[in-house]
Amino acid sequence: MENEKENLFFEPHKKGQMKTPLKESTAASIVLAEIQPDFGPLTTPTKPKETSQGEPWTPTANLKMLISAVSPEIRNRDQKRGLVSNRNGLPKPKDCLHEHLSGDECEKSQPSRKEKSLGLLCHKFLARYPNYPNPAVNNDICLDEVAEELNVERRRIYDIVNVLESLHMVSRLAKNRYTWHGRHNLNKTLGTLKSVGEENKYAEQIMMIKKKEYEQEFDFSKSCNIEDHVTKANTDQNGHTDMCFVELPGVEFRAASVNSRKDKSLRVMSQKFVMLFLVSTPQIVSLETAAKILIGEDHVEDLDKSKFKTKIRRLYDIANVLSSLDLIKKVHVTEERGRKPAFKWTGPEISPNPSGVNPVISFSTSDVEVRQPSKENCAKNLFSTHRKPNFTRHPSLIKLVKSIESDRRKINSAPSSPIKTSKAESSQNSAPFPSKMAQLAAICKMQLEEQSSEPRKKAKPQLVRSGPCKPVAPLDSAVNAELELPAPPLIQPLGVVPLFPSPLSSAVPVILPQAPSGPSYAIYLQPAQTHTMTPPQGLSPTVCPNPSSEATRSKDCTDATTEKAANDATKPNVSIRPGSLLPMPERHGAQNQDTEPAGERGSKRASMLEDSGSKKKFKENLKGFENVSATLFPSGYLIPLTQCSSLGAESLLSSKENSGTLSPNHRIYSSPIAGVIPVTSSELTAVNFPSFHVTPLKLMVSPTSVAAIPVGNSPALSSSHPIPVQNPSSAIVNFTLQHLGLISPSVQVSASSGPATLPMSPRIEAVSVVPEHAGTQQGRATRYNSPGLGQNQPNGQSLAMMGTQQPVPVTPKGSQLVAESFFRTPGGPVKSTGSPCMDFDGANKTSIGTLLVPQRKLEVSTEDVH
DNA sequence: ACCTCCCGCCATGCT
DNA sequence: AGCATGGCGGGAGGT
Numbered sequence: 001m002e003n004e005k006e007n008l009f010f011e012p013h014k015k016g017q018m019k020t021p022l023k024e025s026t027a028a029s030i031v032l033a034e035i036q037p038d039f040g041p042l043t044t045p046t047k048p049k050e051t052s053q054g055e056p057w058t059p060t061a062n063l064k065m066l067i068s069a070v071s072p073e074i075r076n077r078d079q080k081r082g083l084v085s086n087r088n089g090l091p092k093p094k095d096c097l098h099e100h101l102s103g104d105e106c107e108k109s110q111p112s113r114k115e116k117s118l119g120l121l122c123h124k125f126l127a128r129y130p131n132y133p134n135p136a137v138n139n140d141i142c143l144d145e146v147a148e149e150l151n152v153e154r155r156r157i158y159d160i161v162n163v164l165e166s167l168h169m170v171s172r173l174a175k176n177r178y179t180w181h182g183r184h185n186l187n188k189t190l191g192t193l194k195s196v197g198e199e200n201k202y203a204e205q206i207m208m209i210k211k212k213e214y215e216q217e218f219d220f221s222k223s224c225n226i227e228d229h230v231t232k233a234n235t236d237q238n239g240h241t242d243m244c245f246v247e248l249p250g251v252e253f254r255a256a257s258v259n260s261r262k263d264k265s266l267r268v269m270s271q272k273f274v275m276l277f278l279v280s281t282p283q284i285v286s287l288e289t290a291a292k293i294l295i296g297e298d299h300v301e302d303l304d305k306s307k308f309k310t311k312i313r314r315l316y317d318i319a320n321v322l323s324s325l326d327l328i329k330k331v332h333v334t335e336e337r338g339r340k341p342a343f344k345w346t347g348p349e350i351s352p353n354p355s356g357v358n359p360v361i362s363f364s365t366s367d368v369e370v371r372q373p374s375k376e377n378c379a380k381n382l383f384s385t386h387r388k389p390n391f392t393r394h395p396s397l398i399k400l401v402k403s404i405e406s407d408r409r410k411i412n413s414a415p416s417s418p419i420k421t422s423k424a425e426s427s428q429n430s431a432p433f434p435s436k437m438a439q440l441a442a443i444c445k446m447q448l449e450e451q452s453s454e455p456r457k458k459a460k461p462q463l464v465r466s467g468p469c470k471p472v473a474p475l476d477s478a479v480n481a482e483l484e485l486p487a488p489p490l491i492q493p494l495g496v497v498p499l500f501p502s503p504l505s506s507a508v509p510v511i512l513p514q515a516p517s518g519p520s521y522a523i524y525l526q527p528a529q530t531h532t533m534t535p536p537q538g539l540s541p542t543v544c545p546n547p548s549s550e551a552t553r554s555k556d557c558t559d560a561t562t563e564k565a566a567n568d569a570t571k572p573n574v575s576i577r578p579g580s581l582l583p584m585p586e587r588h589g590a591q592n593q594d595t596e597p598a599g600e601r602g603s604k605r606a607s608m609l610e611d612s613g614s615k616k617k618f619k620e621n622l623k624g625f626e627n628v629s630a631t632l633f634p635s636g637y638l639i640p641l642t643q644c645s646s647l648g649a650e651s652l653l654s655s656k657e658n659s660g661t662l663s664p665n666h667r668i669y670s671s672p673i674a675g676v677i678p679v680t681s682s683e684l685t686a687v688n689f690p691s692f693h694v695t696p697l698k699l700m701v702s703p704t705s706v707a708a709i710p711v712g713n714s715p716a717l718s719s720s721h722p723i724p725v726q727n728p729s730s731a732i733v734n735f736t737l738q739h740l741g742l743i744s745p746s747v748q749v750s751a752s753s754g755p756a757t758l759p760m761s762p763r764i765e766a767v768s769v770v771p772e773h774a775g776t777q778q779g780r781a782t783r784y785n786s787p788g789l790g791q792n793q794p795n796g797q798s799l800a801m802m803g804t805q806q807p808v809p810v811t812p813k814g815s816q817l818v819a820e821s822f823f824r825t826p827g828g829p830v831k832s833t834g835s836p837c838m839d840f841d842g843a844n845k846t847s848i849g850t851l852l853v854p855q856r857k858l859e860v861s862t863e864d865v866h
Numbered sequence: 867a868c869c870t871c872c873c874g875c876c877a878t879g880c881t
Numbered sequence: 882a883g884c885a886t887g888g889c890g891g892g893a894g895g896t
Contacts (some may be wrong), residue, residue: 113894143885155874158887175881175885265888310889316871341869687881 061532116152118317122160122324124150129180139180141170159266166270187348190278195352197275205293206280270309270318271295277328277345278352286342287315287331319343 147154164170168189291311327347
């Protein structure tokens with residue numbers, strides 16, 4: 001199997017040659033690169049080091065260098081060394097070169113530990129692949145090659161890949177070979193994880209733990225018991241862990257071998273860890289808490305110290321990778337006890353995927369069944385196929401929760417992986433914060449600089465960063481959801497979401513479905529989906545974690561320590577702040593990059609509290625949807641689509657965002673369905689949705705077809721940014737800024753997204769967007785995408801598109817709609833409906849509030865690396 | 867001294 | 882048996 005697959009897919013792109021120092025080019029080069037076949041599966045050898053160092057790893061090395069240069073931390077070191085950093089992203093290559101040449105020895109000789117950090121390594125790794133790879137192209141990853149190129153032992157690559165796999169950003173093809181999916185499925189995955197996390201009651205568990213802690217602090221006596229219980233409770237019982245690895249439809253493990261350990265740690269731990277962020281209100285999770293919960297699950301009771309320590313070690317490993325993905329950022333939570341290391345979610349806000357397609361997958365038979373519309377079914381199905389009843393182990397504290405949860409758990413806990421695929425709708429925009437502040441920021445900056453040379457406003461930079469990052473994710477998610485599923489309804493909302501609020505939106509998006517904007521969105525909806533759409537609200541009432549969530553929230557807030565509450569509220573804000581980071585190279589677009597140390601800004605989400613509440617509701621709703629959708633889509637699986645969809649989604653989002661202005665960026669998006677459709681982003685959006693929905697999955701499904709499509713990213717092409725996201729982000733940024741008063745409405749920052757011009761928030765004044773353009777995005781695109789582009793695409797098309805700008809709006813409607821959506825206030829209409837609206841509004845509000853507040857500090861201090 | 871977390875031994879399990 | 886995976890925890894770098 002493996003081999004076959006392997007052979008089948010090679011990717012031209014990747015490979016490669018990395019040697020070339022170009023990072024950005026990486027993409028391109030990658031694409032060009034070779035094929036890996038050679039290495040094929042067979043090879044084993046690992047240790048890259050061989051070349052060691054000396055070599056120029058090219059891209060990665062460059063990245064590193066860059067990063068290091070950028071990041072304060074690294075920087076210092078580098079300086080010592082004398083490395084030169086180039087800020088400009090592009091420069092990296094140069095750096096690399098230089099480094100290689102001159103620096104290598106030095107560096108290599110003394111690579112500091114930081115330089116060898118998993119986070120940095122992960123950045124390098126990520127730099128090799130586009131965020132949104134063209135499905136058409138082979139996106140194979142040969143572990144040996146990567147290890148060599150990055151000059152690390154293969155073992156390290158496994159660490160990275162395992163985490164990426166948990167997010168479905170890669171999937172194993174065969175021995176030594178993985179397929180890169182990038183962020184196409186990310187939103188979906190996150191939505192699914194969120195759903196699963198809710199089902200597992202992680203929020204509750206977190207609360208319990210915190211509670212215990214507090215109690216302990218205050219009353220030492222109590223806590224102990226409680227905690228234990230809690231943990232146990234959480235865990236699930238039976239050993240079953242709560243859940244096995246959560247798979248997505250399209251991305252299941254193909255290699256049998258992988259399956260064997262599928263349920264094992266790093267992957268599962270990573271998913272669970274992410275779930276904790278997604279379900280917790282503040283979205284800040286301390287390592288200690290995470291470790292307790294994770295341990296609990298595994299073995300409820302035993303918490304040895306050693307075990308705890310090991311868990312913590314692993315969590316650091318995971319956190320480093322997640323940070324590189326800009327999904328989380330390190331912060332410190334100050335509690336009465338003292339400061340505790342913790343991580344804050346800086347990824348996109350996600351709405352739970354309700355149904356997600358995913359679930360289906362896991363279940364196998366049940367899946368089909370599951371699909372039934374009933375909410376209940378859906379929920380159950382999603383989570384588990386069957387489950388175990390066990391739950392309650394401990395009475396005391398837990399029971400309460402358990403009783404409630406038990407049902408869910410049972411279901412959820414299903415051993416197999418439940419996957420839900422729902423899409424998340426949410427948006428995720430949020431952020432892309434730099435995970436590690438320094439490093440990421442640095443990286444981002446570099447990239448940004450390189451890529452865009454665009455100047456950005458100071459504020460903008462922040463925004464930008466966030467924007468780009470966020471946008472991407474969120475968008476994706478949204479997109480994905482839409483695309484994929486039937487769930488489309490959600491999508492619609494999404495569409496909306498993207499609109500203006502991007503900032504908020506990132507958070508908000510999720511819910512949307514109902515959409516306030518209904519109308520416009522509706523259009524996007526797929527036919528079938530549409531049906532679904534409506535129902536959703538009603539549907540979902542299903543489970544509601546709300547209570548728990550609420551509780552959680554409250555706890556969290558409190559937990560955080562005294563201050564925390566404030567923090568919670570603020571935190572979001574914080575993220576928002578300008579400085580955000582964009583760590584990601586990808587995004588680069590960010591304009592400036594500033595890295596702020598803090599990095600937090602993220603902003604993206606703001607919606608936390610509100611979101612959570614509303615979100616849950618939404619989720620419920622979603623679930624309902626899911627069910628519905630499921631019904632609608634029999635196929636359910638869509639899996640393939642997902643990926644494709646993701647693209648589409650992205651494009652969509654972007655387009656939406658862009659749509660506002662559209663501008664410059666025109667990307668070409670391929671519609672899965674159609675194949676490639678060059679559209680402008682704006683257009684894309686509109687178009688894509690429809691197409692997706694309408695079109696069928698089929699199109700999506702076949703990769704090839706997809707391939708044909710230029711995929712949005714291609715754009716990367718040149719000019720445009722591959723990702724739409726940026727736009728949103730920019731919008732968000734602008735929005736935020738405006739709210740904050742930093743910027744006048746008129747002014748807008750473009751995140752990078754090129755086009756940028758989005759009308760910001762409706763509410764706000766209309767801002768005109770200035771398009772900075774998507775520099776960031778571009779940058780990102782370029783880097784990452786480039787490969788793809790080069791490869792696949794058809795570039796021609798895309799190019800053409802690009803050139804034009806807009807081209808073809810496939811669906812005019814979309815555009816219009818988009819516009820509308822932008823303007824629309826998120827909240828309004830929706831709210832009534834339910835959560836979706838709520839979320840939206842809330843999000844916005846929150847965000848706004850946050851924005852304003854942002855400066856406050858939360859308890860949490862972001863730290864960079866330390 | 868503590869926080870991080872790199873490193874690589876070695877178990878596991880597929881081929 | 883050989884090799885790919887990856888759990889695991891010692892112990893070192895950083896602060």
